Amino acid sequence: MPHILSPTKEELSALAPLDRLELRDIVLVSTAHQADQAWAELSTSLVLGFDTESKPTFFRDQVSEGPHVVQLSTLRKAWVFQLFDARCREVVSALLESETVMKVGFGLAGDHTQIRRTLGVEPRKVLDLNVVFRKQGYVKELGVRGAVALLFKRRFLKSRKATTSNWANRQLSESQLIYAANDAWAALLVFDALGLPPGQACEP
Template identity: 35%
Template sequence: MTKAASIPDKYLRAFSKADINEMPLRRYEGPITVVRTEKQRTMALKEMEGEPLLGFDTETRPVFKKGRKPGPPSLIQLATAERAYVFQINILKLCNGICDLLADPSVVKTGVAVRDDIIGLQRLANFKPANFVDLSDITAKAKLQTHGLRNMAANLLGFRISKSAQCSNWSKEKLTPQQVNYAATDAWVSRELYIALDDLGLIKK
């Protein structure tokens, strides 16, 4: 089921900003682990062992000067069915354990614009990415009119997510609760969108 004609019409329309703003606001309400020590990293990786599907995202400190390129990501977020993990990789180096997970072909890592995220992460560590699924590629092939995370959430999940913390300082040593939840929400929504697209028969296994 990959043709647009086989997808219910309600998923094929475009969403305006006004349409999205009328939808209920949702955020991730499950447990979140902020990982900033080696002990926390070891525990988080152990807890994620055997997970077949992870929501994935990164956050990078924004650049406001014209012509200046952004630095590498400050955070990497991964979400399981039970918990979201926010790794502060600007404090705790991107280690072999996380790189091994990103290179594991048995684990699906799914998000939006994942190529850019991977390029940013490869500035910090050498790894060969495996089994990353870009949700935007799937919706584009299916002729859906929604490709960004916020638009896809509105279309496929029926709610809006906040983008208010998007341009905050992600390289801070101590993140605010708002930042932590924003970061976790993006990874959680990515995982939920993958499941929704799979339910529509749009995920090629």
């Protein structure tokens, strides 16, 4: 199989930005009632975009207590779950363990490790899109930005400030919500563009 190079930073910066989900398209889930409403909508989906966020670690060998946020998305709307409430944790765990709802994302191995440790569940029916692109010959992890550039000729905006922000805060900022939601949404957008069936999972 020929080796295919990922887009360079220069190539990415030359692209026009990709339109993203806005706050009106994002649901924050932090209470039991909100979790039940989210379950009613998400549990009937065949495929969801998926990602997690954790408070950064600052010391060598420091173990993350994350994930602090789990985000799931359809093509039109995203849900950002905070995990302080027991019902929020139950709904997230049920969706991650579901054999009928496929979850797709990028670079999910670390997410799986944290989910097992923090929530005590084993994510099922999960597709890591980096694995898909690796099988197509990409020598480095393409990631969400590379995949969006490849498929849509657009630049996926990711805020470095939001990346390293405190995801354990009970009050998430607007920029955090937009960042988290769009990470999950963009993964589903890529999956949809690839035309992959919502079938066999491909573990990270």
